[in-house]
Amino acid sequence: MSIIEKALNKALELEQSSTNKKADQQNFPERLENIEAAEPVPEPTRKATAEASKIHSIGWSHLREKGMLGPEMAYSQIAEEYRLIKRPLLMNAFPDGDNGLSRANLILVTSSVPGEGKTFTAVNLALSIAMERDKTVLLIDADVAKPSIAELLGIPAKIGLTDLLQDKSIRFSDVLIKTDIPNLTLLPAGKLDRHSTELLASDAMKRLANELSARYPDRVVIFDSPPLLAASQGSVLATLVGQVVLVIESESTPQYIVQEAISKLESCEVIGCVLNKTKKGFGFRYYGYGYGYGYGSYGQQRTDG
Ligand SMILES: Nc1ncnc2c1ncn2[C@@H]1O[C@H](COP(=O)(O)OP(=O)(O)OP(=O)(O)O)[C@@H](O)[C@H]1O
Ligand SMILES: [Mg+2]
Secondary structure (H helix, E strand, O other), rough: OOHHHHHHHHHHHHHHHHOOOOOOOOOOOOOOOOOOOOOOOOOOOOHHHHOOOOOOHHHHHHHHHOOOOHHHHOHHHHHHHHHHHHHHHHHHHHHOOOOOOOOOOOEEEEEOOOOOOOOHHHHHHHHHHHOOOOEEEEEEEEOOOOHHHHHHHHOOOOHHHHHHOOOOOOOHHHHHHOOOOOOOOEEEOOOOOHHHHHHHHOHHHHHHHHHHHHOOOOOOEEEEOOOOOOHHHHHHHHOOOOEEEEEEEOOOHHHHHHHHHOOOOOOOEEEEEEEOOOOOOOOOOOOOEHHHHHHOOHHHHHHHO
């Protein structure tokens, strides 16, 4: 395909995504009520709502032990690295004019194989964005088979995404957990049963993604996901979001594995890569992050980090 044909295809895709975005904004259903609304609710959801309206403190000491971001670390190297990672994501999500991207405020953090640092990246990214005063973040643990965010943040979680997707009596506000960072809300994974992973590919999940993007366009929604090559849910989730951050474990994940993972992301317009756990080029630190970023194809990526 010539460069001109590629450019024409890209223009057509952007036009289509702009049309989809408008359709999304007109079609959201009613169950996703404003989370700040305090209207009376029937039993049995009242108990769950009372639980969800509590503000939970983040366990900073645990995060510190794990080498993660903390509120006192605004001028640290890790804070600076996450600034570099979030900047292009936020520019896409909140452009000055129409950039033609749909659902760019929905960001999926994934990787090729387990253990590359998806949760580490998703949580740090959420903290970094939430600590900017004008941005609100919803962090969703969509790795429902292997949830870890609530525990990592030191927050007790009983119900979450899987419960919301399969129980019509549960409302969105019932499963949200407010944190003591006013701009950060958590949606935990929820109860695990044998249908949990199928729920990620359900129509209910699609509707939730549409609603999140249409009703809360000013909010960043970060999904922690299963690895792309270990299960199909990661690539299904990738079709629901506007941007994907692919975490690659430095000096560990072979290139052909990364390429195979990228082939599962064909539908995604924006794919950013975080090179995680780097051992070189970041001063004395053992771990570091690099960020590469491109539209649609790994081959076109530009590396900033
Ligand atoms: N950049 C980093 N610096 C320090 N520790 C890291 C870094 N990235 C990941 N880790 C650590 O590596 C381990 C695996 O990371 P993490 O749990 O985020 O991976 P994951 O991709 O979410 O794994 P899984 O596929 O099992 O969900 C954790 O102990 C985490 O704290
Ligand atoms: Mg994880």
